[in-house]
Amino acid sequence: MTHPAAIPSSSASSNAPSTGEAPKRQRRPPRRVEVSKIEILSPAMRRITLKGAELEGFPVTGPASYIKLIFPEPGQTEPTRPLPDGPRAVSMRTYTPLVVRPEALEVDVDFVLHGEGPASTWAAQAAVGQVLFLMGPGPGYAVDTAATQHLLIADDSALPAVETILAALPATAHAQVLLEVISNAEQRVLHSAAQLDVRWLARGTDHRTAGEPLAKALRALPSIATEARIYLACEAAAMRRIRQLLIDDLGVSRSQIVGRGYWKLDVVNHPDHDYGDDA
Ligand SMILES: Cc1cc2nc3c(=O)[nH]c(=O)nc-3n(C[C@H](O)[C@H](O)[C@H](O)COP(=O)(O)OP(=O)(O)OC[C@H]3O[C@@H](n4cnc5c(N)ncnc54)[C@H](O)[C@@H]3O)c2cc1C
16 A cells, blocks of 8 residues: 655644544645755766755654655746645655764765656756755664664665665674666665675666566575565565565565565656555
């Protein structure tokens, strides 16, 4: 089941007087941020640092959490500041806060340049001083730090999420990491205290084959530890197929897997809460 995008307020009205009605969910006010730095990590990945006084109080986020970014509409140089409970901005998309530096009032976000779309198109032309609005954060993945075996299966859209998970793993953990990217030029060094076995899988530019390299690599694995914690995040239909592959053919139990659809082929602004639990 997919759920509509909603970012709960940190100040949920737990001490409000009971009226018998469910408390109205309030969205946190959007924060105005400016691009302060742009790094070309690889042909299809840009690291963009967003900075601003309105990031005061923005928390350090946990692994694979998310933010919503609001991009300018065509013809705008700066997006209109959305009203806290007003209509949802059309050009709002979901991204991973890769690194949060509260003292510098900065958040780093890695953007895949996948082609056309308000977010990808914006990231390709981003320049220092440009303005976005940022909402969130929303919750991510509860890393089981007691587990010694982890299998992380992701495409490039979830590479930042994987990096935040790797940063949270202890030295006692072993992580097998399968990463599907457009080409081998996207490879980069990943950091973790855990022991890593990383495989980069080139998909090519035809997004219609999304998930195929991941499925092929999974079939070729000698085995998957019965106690492995598995995080799977990629194109939504591919995520469902790979989850079935893990369960039906590779002997994994459903409870070992956390699945996330990060984008959907031919769908604009796929929802941020696609857990694939309709499959
Ligand atoms: C929790 C969460 C965290 C995410 N974090 C990140 C992140 O840190 N970095 C990141 O780059 N993405 C991330 N994504 C994915 C990102 O939200 C989507 O890729 C989003 O659709 C991009 O918006 P857009 O405006 O570029 O394209 P849209 O307007 O949404 O879509 C336009 C077209 O592009 C296609 N498309 C969209 N995304 C991709 C893609 N990645 N590859 C190929 N085709 C695509 C769609 O199928 C559609 O046909 C995250 C998603 C979720 C749910």
